Amino acid sequence: MDNELEELIQTFDQLNGGVFGMIILSFLFGLLLIPIGLGIARFFGLYTCVRECEAQVYTLFGKVVGTMDKPGLRFPLVDLGPGAFLLPFFGKKYTVNTSLRQHYMRNQMVNSEEGTPMGVGIWYEMRVSDPIAYLFTNANPEGSLQANVTSSTISTLSNLEMETMLENRHSLSRTVRQTVSPLSEKWGYQLGSVYIRKVAFTDRAMVENITEKVVKRLVQVTSAMKQDGENRVGLIKSETAFKVSQKMAEASASRPQIVGQALNDIASDDPEVLSAVLEVMEVDQLLESGARLDILPKSSNVLVQLGGESKPEILL
Numbered sequence: 001m002d003n004e005l006e007e008l009i010q011t012f013d014q015l016n017g018g019v020f021g022m023i024i025l026s027f028l029f030g031l032l033l034i035p036i037g038l039g040i041a042r043f044f045g046l047y048t049c050v051r052e053c054e055a056q057v058y059t060l061f062g063k064v065v066g067t068m069d070k071p072g073l074r075f076p077l078v079d080l081g082p083g084a085f086l087l088p089f090f091g092k093k094y095t096v097n098t099s100l101r102q103h104y105m106r107n108q109m110v111n112s113e114e115g116t117p118m119g120v121g122i123w124y125e126m127r128v129s130d131p132i133a134y135l136f137t138n139a140n141p142e143g144s145l146q147a148n149v150t151s152s153t154i155s156t157l158s159n160l161e162m163e164t165m166l167e168n169r170h171s172l173s174r175t176v177r178q179t180v181s182p183l184s185e186k187w188g189y190q191l192g193s194v195y196i197r198k199v200a201f202t203d204r205a206m207v208e209n210i211t212e213k214v215v216k217r218l219v220q221v222t223s224a225m226k227q228d229g230e231n232r233v234g235l236i237k238s239e240t241a242f243k244v245s246q247k248m249a250e251a252s253a254s255r256p257q258i259v260g261q262a263l264n265d266i267a268s269d270d271p272e273v274l275s276a277v278l279e280v281m282e283v284d285q286l287l288e289s290g291a292r293l294d295i296l297p298k299s300s301n302v303l304v305q306l307g308g309e310s311k312p313e314i315l316l
Contacts, residue, residue, distance in 0.1 A: 005190075043085045045076045053099035055131040060091040064132055069098065096131040100192065105146065109202070110154050113161045121198035122153050122176075124169040126189050134188030141187045145180075149194070157196075169196045 021070065022200055041047055048068070055069035058080060065087075066080040076084035087093070103126070107119040126136045138144050156175050157165055165172075177194040184191045201210070267274040 020306045043088055045084050047073060047075050048093075050074050053097065055096045055098050055128070057094040057096060057131050057135060058087055058091055059094070060087060064136075065091070067131055069131070094131075094135055096128055096134060098128045098131065100125055103146065104197070105150060106198075107200075107202075108150055108153055109199060110157045110165075111159070112165060113159050114162060116162060117160075117202050118165065119198075119200045119202050120157060120196060121200075122194070123197045124149055124177075124180075124194040125192035127192065128182065128188055129185070129190035131190035132188070133186065137185045141189065144187060145184055145189055145191075148180050149176065152176050153196070155179075164215055165199050169199065172196055193250060 048056065048066055050071050052071045054071070055067060057067050058065050058076065060083055065083055066076075068074050068076070068079055078089065082088075102123070104121065104123045106121050108122060110118055110120055112118060134141055153176050156172055156179065173195045176196070177191060180194065181191050263274060263277070266277060
C-alpha cells in the first residue's frame with residue numbers, strides 16, 4: 001500500500017512539472033510571437049501608429065494616395081483602400097513633423113536712411129499645415145522660408161529712419177509677416193508670429209559716439225533741472241520774504257494807531273493815569289537812549305556847566 005502511494009505521488013509530481021514547463025514555454029513563445037506578429041502586420045501595412053503633431057504621407061508608384069494626420073492607431077486599408085496592400089512593395093511612407101517650430105536669425109544687416117549699418121534679429125514661428133506641399137512643392141522649404149523672411153525684413157527696414165527702426169518694431173514685424181505669409185502657404189507652411197527682437201549698431205566707433213552724446217545730453221538735462229530747481233527755490237524764498245516784510249510793515253504801521261487809541265481811552269477815563277503813563281514812557285525812552293543825567297536842586301539859581309562836550313547832557 002505504501003509503495004502504490006509513493007508511485008502515485010511521483011506520477012503527480014512529474015505531471016505538475018510537465019504542466020509548469022509547458023506554461024513557461026508558452027509564455028516565452030508568446031513574448032516572442034507577439035512582437036514578430038505585430039512587426040509582420042506593420043510591414044504589410046495592416047496598421048500604423050500616428051503620433052501627436054505628426055502626419056504620414058503615402059505614395060504609390062510616385063503618386064500621393066493619401067495622408068493620415070489624426071493621432072492614434074490607424075488602419076491604412078480602411079483609410080486608403082485596397083491599394084494599401086501594395087504600399088509595402090511599390091509605395092513609400094513619409095513622416096512629417098507638424099509641431100510648432102521657432103527660429104531666430106541674428107545680425108541681419110540693413111542700412112538706415114542716414115546710411116548707418118545696423119544688425120537686426122528676427123524671431124518667427126511656423127508649423128507645417130500642408131504635408132504634401134511641404135514634401136513635394138519645394139526641395140528645401142525651411143531654407144527657402146528663412147531666405148524669404150530675411151529678404152522681406154531687409155526690404156522692409158532698409159532706408160527707414162533710425163528712429164522709426166528703433167521705435168516701430170511692432171508694426172514693422174506685422175508688415176514682414178504679411179509679406180512672407182502668401183509664399184509660406186504655397187510651400188505648405190503656416191507662418192505664426194514674426195517679431196523683430198533686436199536692432200543694434202554694428203559700428204563700434206558710432207556706438208561710442210552716440211554714447212558720448214547721450215552722456216552729454218544727460219549732463220545738460222541734469223544741470224538744467226538743477227538750475228531750474230534752484231531758481232524755483234530762490235523765487236519761493238523771495239516771495240516768502242516779501243510777504244513777511246509786508247506783514248511786519250503792516251504790523252509796525254498799526255502799532256501807533258493802537259497805542260494812540262489806548263492812550264485816548266485812558267485819557268477819557270482818568271487824565272492822571274495818562275500823565276503817569278506818559279512820564280513812565282518818557283523815562284523809558286531816556287533810559288533806552290543812554291544819555292547822561294545831571295540833577296540840580298531846585299533852589300540853585302546858578303548855571304553850572306557839567307559833563308563833557310562830546311556827550312549830551314540833561315539838566316533837571
